[in-house]
Amino acid sequence: MGPDAPLVLENVLVGMADLFGVDGAALMLFDGQDRLRAIGASDDDGILLESAQESVGDGPAIASAACGDSVAINDLHAATPLGFPHVAAHAMPVRAVLSVPLIEGSELIGVLDFYARIGRDWDCAEVETGSRLGELMVIVLQVLAESRTDSFPFGQV
Amino acid sequence: MTHIDPEALVASLRRLQKNTTATGIVHHLERIVQVVDRIFGYSGAGLMFAEEDRTLRYLFATDERGRSLERAQAVTGQGPCVAAYADDAAVTTVDVRSDPRWPRLPELLHPEVRAVAGVPIRLGGVPVGTLNVYQDTVHDWEESDTQALHAYAHVIEQVLVASMEADEKAELADQLQYALDYRVVIERAIGYLMGKHDLTASQAFTGLRKQARDSRRRVSDLAAELLGEQGPQNVANTDHAV
Numbered sequence: 491m492g493p494d495a496p497l498v499l500e501n502v503l504v505g506m507a508d509l510f511g512v513d514g515a516a517l518m519l520f521d522g523q524d525r526l527r528a529i530g531a532s533d534d535d536g537i538l539l540e541s542a543q544e545s546v547g548d549g550p551a552i553a554s555a556a557c558g559d560s561v562a563i564n565d566l567h568a569a570t571p572l573g574f575p576h577v578a579a580h581a582m583p584v585r586a587v588l589s590v591p592l593i594e595g596s597e598l599i600g601v602l603d604f605y606a607r608i609g610r611d612w613d614c615a616e617v618e619t620g621s622r623l624g625e626l627m628v629i630v631l632q633v634l635a636e637s638r639t640d641s642f643p644f645g646q647v
Numbered sequence: 648m649t650h651i652d653p654e655a656l657v658a659s660l661r662r663l664q665k666n667t668t669a670t671g672i673v674h675h676l677e678r679i680v681q682v683v684d685r686i687f688g689y690s691g692a693g694l695m696f697a698e699e700d701r702t703l704r705y706l707f708a709t710d711e712r713g714r715s716l717e718r719a720q721a722v723t724g725q726g727p728c729v730a731a732y733a734d735d736a737a738v739t740t741v742d743v744r745s746d747p748r749w750p751r752l753p754e755l756l757h758p759e760v761r762a763v764a765g766v767p768i769r770l771g772g773v774p775v776g777t778l779n780v781y782q783d784t785v786h787d788w789e790e791s792d793t794q795a796l797h798a799y800a801h802v803i804e805q806v807l808v809a810s811m812e813a814d815e816k817a818e819l820a821d822q823l824q825y826a827l828d829y830r831v832v833i834e835r836a837i838g839y840l841m842g843k844h845d846l847t848a849s850q851a852f853t854g855l856r857k858q859a860r861d862s863r864r865r866v867s868d869l870a871a872e873l874l875g876e877q878g879p880q881n882v883a884n885t886d887h888a889v
Contacts, residue, residue: 530651
């Protein structure tokens with residue numbers, strides 16, 4: 491992975507959130523042990539959302555990965571099954587979440603979350619747009635994987 | 648300081664890398680343009696890149712109508728995408744067929760290319776090409792349209808950046824140049840198939856791509872073979888995927 495990969499990914503997440511007209515975008519990916527891990531987000535609230543889901547082991551992204559389909563949550567703070575209040579407790583600013591599965595070939599590789607700080611309905615067209623942006627994210631990840639080397643020159647690993 | 652965990656990213660990319668075969672930046676750009684088409688619901692989309700002399704040449708388009716738009720601009724040196732590149736700003740037209748700014752375009756355009764928008768693609772803040780979309784009807788572009796296209800172009804820029812590790816810049820340039828060069832061969836093969844089998848351009852291109860995919864070959868290789876010409880396999884870098 492090149493030295494700019496984290497920056498590239500953050501820029502892409504910011505760009506996707508802008509494109510979609512939402513407050514942010516966040517990414518979770520499976521690692522080599524088939525664990526869904528929080529990778530990053532376009533801002534601090536997205537980090538909270540992904541970290542909460544990873545630590546609680548539940549949430550819209552986890553549900554999306556489990557069913558292999560999009561999961562649209564109008565208000566994360568709503569009572570189960572409409573919301574995920576135990577996740578929301580750790581990601582207070584986030585209200586609405588749209589989670590779309592990331593499919594590479596026929597394999598599920600992760601989940602892309604879009605979120606808003608006020609509750610909202612996600613209509614069919616928005617869910618479709620989210621899925622298309624998920625396709626775009628898979629391409630970006632493939633490019634990053636192909637440009638990756640084992641030298642990890644940014645030094646954090 | 649980014650909002651990305653580099654260690655987690657490495658772990659996931661390592662897994663992804665094991666499962667994918669490197670296909671090259673041009674292939675990825677083509678897929679990205681196909682996605683833009685589906686996201687926005689436009690009639691078509693395409694990419695143009697500049698050569699060293701700053702002349703725009705088209706890399707690919709999602710359909711034959713879009714190809715006519717990009718080809719017409721490459722031939723005449725004028726049009727909304729050429730202007731977007733030259734001005735480093737979004738350029739739109741409600742109906743390119745009646746736009747007095749580019750009087751030479753209509754005669755070369757597919758009749759169903761009407762409203763056009765082009766936004767620059769930049770590397771290091773400098774325009775290197777354009778992302779182009781068109782509608783097959785007259786369309787009044789809104790600021791939100793061009794903002795979304797700028798955002799999409801920004802994602803394309805990030806993909807280019809990801810491919811441009813310091814020691815890979817020459818390879819990236821080679822791949823883009825290769826795609827620009829062999830697009831001509833592919834177009835001629837499409838013309839050949841249209842004439843031989845009485846196909847539309849779209850049918851010919853789809854068939855060519857399918858046959859290339861089925862035989863795990865590059866479209867450009869197959870196109871050259873159809874024309875009985877020397878194939879691009881003789882080009883030094885065999886990683887190009889067009």
